[in-house]
Amino acid sequence: MSCKIEALKNAVGTVNIPADKSISHRAVILASVCEGITEIKNFLNCSDTDATVSCLKKLGVKVYRDFGSLVVKGKGMQFALNKPVELYANESGTTMRILSGLLSAQKFTSIFDGSTSLRRRPMARVIEPLNKMGARITGSAPRNSSRNSADTAYPPLSIFPAKGKLEGIEYELPVASAQVKSAVMLAALYADGPTMINEPCACRDHTERMLKLFKAKVEVKETVKAKGKKETGAREIFCYPASKLVSPGELSIPSDFSSAAFFIVLGLLLKDSEIMLKDINLNPTRLGLLNVLKRMGADIKEVILESGEGREPRGNLTVKASSLSGVTVASDEIPLMIDEIPILCVAAAAAKGKTLIEGVSELKVKETDRMAAILYNLRQAGIKVSITPENSICIKGGFNCKREILFKSFGDHRTAMSAVVLGSVLGNCSIDEISCIKKSFPDFISLLKSLRSRK
Numbered sequence: 001m002s003c004k005i006e007a008l009k010n011a012v013g014t015v016n017i018p019a020d021k022s023i024s025h026r027a028v029i030l031a032s033v034c035e036g037i038t039e040i041k042n043f044l045n046c047s048d049t050d051a052t053v054s055c056l057k058k059l060g061v062k063v064y065r066d067f068g069s070l071v072v073k074g075k076g077m078q079f080a081l082n083k084p085v086e087l088y089a090n091e092s093g094t095t096m097r098i099l100s101g102l103l104s105a106q107k108f109t110s111i112f113d114g115s116t117s118l119r120r121r122p123m124a125r126v127i128e129p130l131n132k133m134g135a136r137i138t139g140s141a142p143r144n145s146s147r148n149s150a151d152t153a154y155p156p157l158s159i160f161p162a163k164g165k166l167e168g169i170e171y172e173l174p175v176a177s178a179q180v181k182s183a184v185m186l187a188a189l190y191a192d193g194p195t196m197i198n199e200p201c202a203c204r205d206h207t208e209r210m211l212k213l214f215k216a217k218v219e220v221k222e223t224v225k226a227k228g229k230k231e232t233g234a235r236e237i238f239c240y241p242a243s244k245l246v247s248p249g250e251l252s253i254p255s256d257f258s259s260a261a262f263f264i265v266l267g268l269l270l271k272d273s274e275i276m277l278k279d280i281n282l283n284p285t286r287l288g289l290l291n292v293l294k295r296m297g298a299d300i301k302e303v304i305l306e307s308g309e310g311r312e313p314r315g316n317l318t319v320k321a322s323s324l325s326g327v328t329v330a331s332d333e334i335p336l337m338i339d340e341i342p343i344l345c346v347a348a349a350a351a352k353g354k355t356l357i358e359g360v361s362e363l364k365v366k367e368t369d370r371m372a373a374i375l376y377n378l379r380q381a382g383i384k385v386s387i388t389p390e391n392s393i394c395i396k397g398g399f400n401c402k403r404e405i406l407f408k409s410f411g412d413h414r415t416a417m418s419a420v421v422l423g424s425v426l427g428n429c430s431i432d433e434i435s436c437i438k439k440s441f442p443d444f445i446s447l448l449k450s451l452r453s454r455k
């Protein structure tokens with residue numbers, strides 16, 4: 001049954017955004033293979049991070065809740081299993097891809113499966129570099145006949161113990177993927193020598209930062225190409241073998257900029273709005289959307305509360321209603337805002353003039369084909385949108401739809417939340433279902449409702 005999206009006149013007040021999903025995954029994974037006990041404050045509760053926690057529990061790690069924190073008893077670099085294990089990543093690509101790096105270096109076989117939607121997501125990108133290091137991973141044939149039948153690397157994965165030690169490699173990332181980069185970095189901890197990852201275009205660097213926190217040796221060098229273009233530029237990442245990781249004792253997860261993005265755009269589009277978002281992760285490799293919105297004319301102010309070498313920068317954001325104008329977003333900005341394209345398209349739909357978002361083919365292999373989902377929902381709302389042959393999205397801003405609108409979530413959390421934001425601004429809108437939102441942001445609808453009651 002479809003649900004009605006309630007219209008909002010304005011949005012005023014403070015919104016408590018949940019913890020960062022990417023950092024939560026990495027925190028519980030590294031806390032599991034280090035020595036010592038780690039208390040993770042403000043760990044995100046959602047179905048994706050639940051998947052990572054249940055895999056780690058199945059691998060023998062003790063993880064429990066204690067007054068709002070997640071406490072993890074590290075097992076050291078090797079999980080003590082002596083027979084094959086079946087793991088289930090549910091819908092979480094991050095769980096499957098990042099843990100594959102760790103499992104490649106274990107002494108037992110893992111059979112790693114996921115939900116129907118995860119079974120449609122490509123895994124060759126992670127299998128290829130890990131097997132180059134000496135891992136023994138095989139994927140499965142695609143279930144969906146519309147896929148290229150020559151490509152057999154979809155879940156379930158079989159990860160067999162390597163014959164001997166993994167080898168350090170030099171690897172250039174063919175796609176700007178933080179999940180692939182992180183899998184290789186974790187495997188590199190177990191290798192016989194250093195690994196160098198060449199990243200032609202920067203993407204989120206939480207693993208690099210967190211490995212340092214757990215006392216692993218990681219060096220990041222900006223290459224000549226990147227000088228003066230720190231956030232988007234090329235990097236070389238050197239990862240060194242580690243005999244052990246050391247727990248930092250406690251760590252606290254900042255709020256997720258990707259979740260904040262929905263409220264940022266809502267605050268910009270509804271007149272007379274002013275929203276305050278506190279303790280948000282302000283890592284530059286996540287802030288592509290912030291930079292693009294500012295170019296569009298957005299009134300967003302940030303106050304940095306904490307930053308520093310290797311740490312995750314965090315701070316507060318104040319967002320005021322603004323009139324936006326269309327811009328061009330270059331393809332090298334995309335990895336810095338890969339999860340925010342659906343909500344950027346909502347902002348572009350409200351902006352004056354044309355917005356061109358270049359090179360977004362990666363959207364096709366997210367939880368759903370997000371390019372098709374954007375096209376469908378914006379067209380439902382009467383917005384002129386097209387996809388170019390180069391996989392760029394072109395949107396001509398301006399709302400003029402008077403009829404009732406029914407959006408679709410396509411089973412994808414970020415598509416659903418973007419449609420709900422658009423529907424709250426337009427009024428007279430419904431969406432087919434919203435249960436998928438629990439993947440990253442279970443409280444999204446109640447936070448939206450809390451803004452409504454403050455009207």
Ligand code: S3P
Nearest residue numbers: 022094176177178179180338339
């Ligand atoms: C993530 C990386 C991104 C992002 C995903 C989370 C991560 O995926 O889309 O939501 O935590 O590393 P890719 O690395 O595939 O781009």
